[in-house]
Amino acid sequence: MPPDTFFSGAPHWTWFIIPYFFVGGLAGGAYFLTSILEWFGKPEDRPVVRTGYDVAAVGAILSGLLLTLDLGRPLRFWHMLFESANVPAIAFKAWSPISVGAWAILLFGLCAVLSALGSRAEEGRLQMPALRAVGGVVRGDVAKLVAGVGGILGFFVAGYTGVLLSVTNRPIWADSPWLGALFLVSGASTGAATLILLAPGRGAAQRTLDWLSTFDSRALAVELLVLIVFLVSLGQINRVWLSFWGFLLLVGVVGFGILAPLRLHAKRAPLAQAAKLVLLGGFLLRLATMLASEGIDRYRVALGGMGGMAP
């Protein structure tokens, strides 16, 4: 008899949600790393910091957009934040990842945009007076504070998507408590990879990039570890991987997404290559875990009822 999660229905979280999980993850990861530099970094790290803020801001806005478009009734997005029946009462369920997540993205986005404005003001690249005013405020300790909060939210956004999947009754997702961790780590690695790819354009210092690549390889190692733990924790559920999605997970995620970049880092090969692979891996990880589960619909006795007692 099948496990208890095989009787639930698929939520059809696919072509908006998968990219959202990916983008949200890397935006969160990037912001987290950036905020670390904001706090503990040096002036030479600024280019990367600025890139990080932009990535986070754009990522957050994109995430919100994807999430909204995925809704059956997009115009009711705000119902996730306020009780539609009695506004302005706030709709918030501490125990519901999707509820908390909605708020998290909002605040994360807010911080990211503020930080981005701040960094642009710093460069004196803000024309519009209003924006310049706002940006002007976000500097020094304020910037640190915003970045601090945003960084933590960043990691939350990167991680809660996995927790969200675990807090369901769907095969794979609800069958392991490790999906949150997995997505979070992958968020960090893809975040780092994004910075590695974009920062040089903004004149990033070599040292910062080195730091990023070191971090990235460590994150990848952790990711591999968590992935293994995740698979182990799935136990008998793993038979679902005897499919295209299993192949994708093994070759795409583990092979191209983790081992290959690790090897490149070790060989100190040009960073961009590794980074691109990391991004690919991060995307495929979500694709595989999402679609493998989406493909499984409510369990029923075999066609024509020839299951049951009959041979």
Place this chain on the structure above:
Amino acid sequence: MGSNMAECHPVAFRWPMKAKLNGAKLIHVDPRFTRTSAVADLHVPIRAGSDIAFLGGLINHVIHSERWNKDPFFKDYTVHYTNLATIVNEDFKDTEDLEGVFSGLMGYKEPDFWPYNGFLGRYDNKTWQYERGPKPPGPTTEEVIKQRGSFDDLLRSLRKGTAKSDPTLQHPRCVFQLLRKHFSRYTPEMVEQICGCPKEKFLRVAETLLENSGRDRTSAFAYAVAWTQHTYGVQIISCCALLEQLTGNMGRPGGGIMALRGHAAIQGSTDVPTLYHSIHGYLNAPSAVRPHDTLRDYLAAETPPTGYWANGPKWMVSYLKSVYGDAATPENDFGYDWHPKILGDHSHMACFAAMNEGKIKGAVIVGQNPATSLNGTATRRALRQLDWLVVKDNWLTETATHWYLGPEVKNGEVKIADIKTEIFFFPSTQIAEYDGSYTNTQRMLQWHSMAAKAPGDCRTDSWFYHNLAKRLKKAYADSKLSRDQGWKNVTWDFDPDPGETPLYPGEISALKVLREINGYATGNPKQHLKGFGELKDDGSTTCASWIYCGCFPAWDQNLTARREPDPPGVPGAHLKWGWAWPANRRNIYNRASADLNGNPWSERKRWVWWDPNFVNPPDPKTGKPIPRGKWVGYDVPDFTLTMPPSHQGKPDGIIMEPLSGTDAYIMRPEGKGWIFVPSGLVDGPFPTHYEPHESPVQNLLYPKQQSSPVHKVWSQGKPWNQLAAPVGDPKYPYVITTYRLTEHYLAGAMSRWLPWLSELQPELFIELGKDLAREKGIKNLDHVIISTPRSHVRAKALVTDRIGVLKVAGKTIHHVGMPWHWGWMGLSTGDVVNDLTAWVGDPNVSIHEGKAFVCNVERA
């Protein structure tokens, strides 16, 4: 048996299920394991069409059982309430004597003025009569007719001598001994051989039936068209009736036979007959092929002198008054000569046979869909021969569209331009859009009222005929031709009374129609008749239908509209809910629910009984005092209310006079139920096992007589009617039966247009067993072709163990089944399964054999 009650009458099945929860045993005998079988205590698979062998086996088992012979109840019931003890004429020869036929079999020749009767043979039933004492003296029938004597004199002239009987059941020619002999070879082994059901299962059925019959327990049978649609359908039901009388289940609560009919008003359309063979209240239609020349000839031929049917003259005269009104006088035999006479069989298939030969020019089809019906290919060909065709329905049915969407047109066999028929389609109202009454399968009339107006040109079907009638009245108003005088004299007063507003412009008043059916004192339509007891044969009463008389006992009392159920917990018949004919009686022959002395057979089975202390008011007519005592109970007693159980009848009297206080079957001339049927059935006094017209096996009981010797075959040898496969034809090796599903209705006109129903059963399928599927390499959902000599259809395979192989006569026979709901119109479409069926039918009622024939199945 013969019914898939859970699927075709789900709500009625509520009650068997409740009984089951109270410990009743539920048995389903059927070729398929259906949704009924799924909840039954026992499912017994039998080959479609082998029902008489099975029931005959039960009869044989019962009369030899210890219980039936030891428990006095059974003899008490059968000897006094049925003709089991009656002695039969010595010239009678049984099928056991004549290798499968009864005495009196003759050839049959079609009359040239109407050669569409289809009989293969005919029986003369004079050797089937009782042995009788001397005929009472008096003028002969011929004399009475010549002298235009009174109808009572006519009845007297019809009296026969009293039938002889032997209550000890020992006389070699008494019905019991004949019965014993007739069914002696219907052994459990024979049943297993013919029906293909395991002997053990058959015996379990027999034992369960016996255990649950007697003073304290009753057993009921429920059947539907799986018993009627055979070349011996009436005999299957007759066989069950025989068994139920034999086991003392008739006329008792929880006993008897339930005919589960198919349509909301099918009982009504039989009572108020839009059927060629009968006029109101089951009076036979005047016929050119019976001695019906004058009213008295008709009555002499159709009325028994004794028993309740002997009131026939009153019913017939009142009917004629309802047709011709004041123009109907004693002098002109109440207009009898104007009334059209039938030429023979004008039934469904007979008419389509005639239509194919151009003998029928025009057709008006209302709320029926023959294009998807019996031998559809031949039926649609017949429709194409018409000069004009009117279809009135709620949807564009297959019948309305056969001329441009029918398979023959689609596949190019027929050019639309070559179809010379002028065709009309009139849209109809739905149930909620007009007033009227339905008669349900329990003979209960229930009124429904208009709730909303119909859209567009939708009109009621009564509106259609009402407005046609008005036009034709006008058209013939000035005719002097004798042939038109009848129509000119037909009364036609259905317009709403001044003050009443019609539901639609030109709509009839349904109440007014029901009033005419119920009847009133001639000349005073406001004075309604309270019951058929008030009917007269002198023209002073006007009543279309004697059996419906009483449903509208006063101008403002439409009893069919009552909706007052009995309070919960009270044992009752809900007599204030609607109105059931006859006389609001819910259980017919219920005198039999009490013993010879009028006491209930048992407390549990109390229904109607004799209350000796009941104080009767004096006779309203004569004012004479009536002695104490009356029949009372939960139901309306089916007996002369004040006739005590001890009453002895006048042997030489007429109508009810000769009947005694124990003659429970008052419609029978001698007041006794018929186990042996001396008249009324054209195919034998006892049910006999014959094979269906198409069968894969020989008749094991009567190798010399494969099928019924008198059943009907229409359009034999006509090019458009490819007939039957020979016995055991290897080209058509499988037995097929057709059936209905809960989710659809009949040919689908009322269900395949409804999204909610179509999605539940979206496509045509054939159910076939796993062994056959394996043999033929057919997988579930594969497309397959099902073929018979008539036609072939395409369907998806539903491979299942709910139907399969049966061992018949040592042969392995595959059984398949198909629902017949589909056609080319609607949301859910599919091939017409009825195209597979043949124009062969029952000799008594001309119903086709749609439930048992042979076919072949191949992968498409």
Place this chain on the structure above:
Amino acid sequence: MPEPMGFFTDTTVCIGCKACEVACKEWNQLPAENGGVRELSGDSYDNTRRLDGIHWRHVRFIEQFKGPYDGRWLMMSDVCKHCVQAGCLEVCPTGAIIRTEFDTVVIQSDVCNGCRACIAACPFGVIDINPVSGTAQKCTLCYDRLKVGLEPACSKACPTDSIQFGSIAELRARAQKRVEQLKAQGVDAHLYGAEPSGPLGGLNSFYLLVDKDEVYGLPHNPQLPTRNLTKSASWSVASAAVLGVLALVGLRKRRMDEHAGGGAGGTGHAS
């Protein structure tokens, strides 16, 4: 406040007529799938196949045969379980899903925004999007009828009373009696979801079954989605911490290297 109300479905008297499905659609004015034009499923007489946004009742057909005519045909009318502890209600971020005064679980269509968290959260696969409204929908136990004292459409229509409506307390008593009656007849019957101590604190729509729960498409041990929350969250936090440390360690190392003088970082591979 009214008593908790619900359904007891006795599958042993179900005749698979699907009156419940249609009565539900009639009352709630739910559309047929693709306007009623569909293909045969081939799965016995079940062409509905699942509960979803436009099928709030679903009759299952399970053929169990050893050979021709030799076996049984199980039927069961499935519906939302109105769990005492409802996963859908827990995760719903908009507050569209509420528990009513009858202790039933209802999705308010005017609040729901179709995020579909409840679909994934339901262990029974009851909920799905109704394409017409774009929102998640399921059985409301005819909340609008209950409010005016009417029986839900499906149980009212059920010809054999396989679906029984009433107060949970009374239904449980009735169900227990029926199980005993069947056991006495040698039928191996059991109740699913009638136990308050059982999964999800009991189901306000519970069933009498005569085979394994899974045979009827019911999970043997349905659970709340939030069972994973604490664990999953903790592991995420933990891994976040690990990464944080790794990042800081990286920075620290960099500083050390500088103090050690000389760019150990190397400039080998600027990109």
Place this chain on the structure above:
Amino acid sequence: MQVSRRDFLRLTASAGAGTAVGGLVGLGVTLAPATARAQELRIKDAKTTPSICPFCSVGCATLIHTVNGKIVNIEGDPRSPHNEGTLCPKGAAIYQLHMNPNRATKVLHRKPGAGDWEVVELEWAMDRVAELIKKTRDDTFIEKLPNGKLVNMTPAIFALGGATLDNEFNHVCQKFWRGIGVVAIENQARI
């Protein structure tokens, strides 16, 4: 009853040792009832008309709810001793017999040999049908058979249908046909 049951819920919930719910009750996970804004009851202030199911022969009683002449709901009549308010899927679908875009609402006419229908006036069509019936009757009427028997009939017109229609229809139908001498009157009861 309900009170004790609610407390019981809380108990099981918070006692769900270690399970998420355990913690959540603290956070106030809403097991406590709320009142939804129920959608308007469809049969509120509807007119109720007693009716009968038009499908099979069981004769289930129904109640038809209409709001200003428009059908909004049809369900079983709980008073009926036949169905006690229950219905089968067909009975439950009676609503769609009426409220259905597929319903035919126009009178159609097809000329002999024509390839298509024409929409025509109801009155015209009735006149034309009456005309055809009269012509066929007059052309084929038999007063006496060759053998001299008086029959006053025509076998050339065939009337079909009635089992799905009312008793009143059946009376009007058979009275009309027999009145003008048509005997070939049949309905579903035959088959």
